[in-house]
Amino acid sequence: MEVILLERIEKLGQMGDVVKVKDGFARNFLLPQKKALRASEDNLAYFEKEKVTLEANNLKQKQEAEVILTKLDDFNLIIIRQAGETGQLYGSVNTNDVKTSLNENGFVVEKNQIKLDKPIKELGIHKVSVKLHPEVQAIISVIVSRTESEAETLIKGDEIKIESEENLISEDTINLEEVFEEGAVPEDINEESAEITEDNDNQISEDLSNENNSDTDESEKKDDADS
Structure with missing residues (x-):
């Protein structure tokens, strides 16, 4: 299916580009998220007519995202979890946990803005990206610890007490x-x-x-x- 991009999409193109994508990707993501329009004659004409307005809205959203970026980039997000002596969590920290914690700290983000390759299953500092705009991305430090004081130790760059499995006889x-x-x-x-x-x-x-x-x-x- 050919679509007109209404914003910059990574690995696809910029606003206004007409690109060919798989039908499922268009129907399940691009079209319902209002990130693209079907590349019909009517929609092409509509885009040309609304291009200036769309570009102005995009610029405004980008500027708002850049303001949030100044506060969120390099932000230390502390998440307290129980863990064993080897540092393995009793459970994990997933995308929804990161979203909830960010919301509690005053940052309004959705799950689909957070890029977490896999659930976090051990104590420590983990880098996570948050997409604030198609052209603006923040990198935060998710600090998973057993206590607030342990989190402060990690932030200072000091090591926390973790036993290796070999030592647990x-x-x-x-x-x-x-x-x-x-x-x-x-x-x-x-x-x-x-x-x-x-x-x-x-x-x-x-x-x-x-x-x-x-x-x-x-x-x-x-x-x-x-x-």
């Missing part, structure tokens, strides 16, 4: 050989082991003594019976 996997050097097992453990061994030896000796006494008693009883 479960108690079930810990044994003495991994924790202590060879021959360096603590004395109290050695003493406890020695006490257990000694107790076991004493118990065995006592059991053997009792068994021998029992055998002697049985022999004496047998001799008495024979007599």
Whole structure:
């Protein structure tokens, strides 16, 4: 389908350009969003007639976007989320979360203006672009942290405490050989082991003594019976 662009569209063209696009893209995006008109004779004539007005409106919108740009560009947007010791979020931060947070900070934007390639799933500073106008784009820093103070640490450029997965050893996997050097097992453990061994030896000796006494008693009883 051929359409007349009513504004600059990235990778397509400038306002007033007649371009050929896929039917689905035109019907589902360009036409309902009023970013283009079908390239019919009537619409071409309409555009030529309204060109000056359309260009004036576009210039006004661009200037308004540039005013917002001065406040939004390089803005630090703090989003608080729970996360594990490795920095992985319990969930994620998506486009709607960014939009909601921007709105709460006084910036009126829609989801389709925010470019987030994939949901954010870890703590840190993440660069996100916000299209304010076809020709004006802001880059903000989305700071995902567990607390406000942690966010301030990130903004200052300092590192936050995050454990690597290798350092998170479960108690079930810990044994003495991994924790202590060879021959360096603590004395109290050695003493406890020695006490257990000694107790076991004493118990065995006592059991053997009792068994021998029992055998002697049985022999004496047998001799008495024979007599």
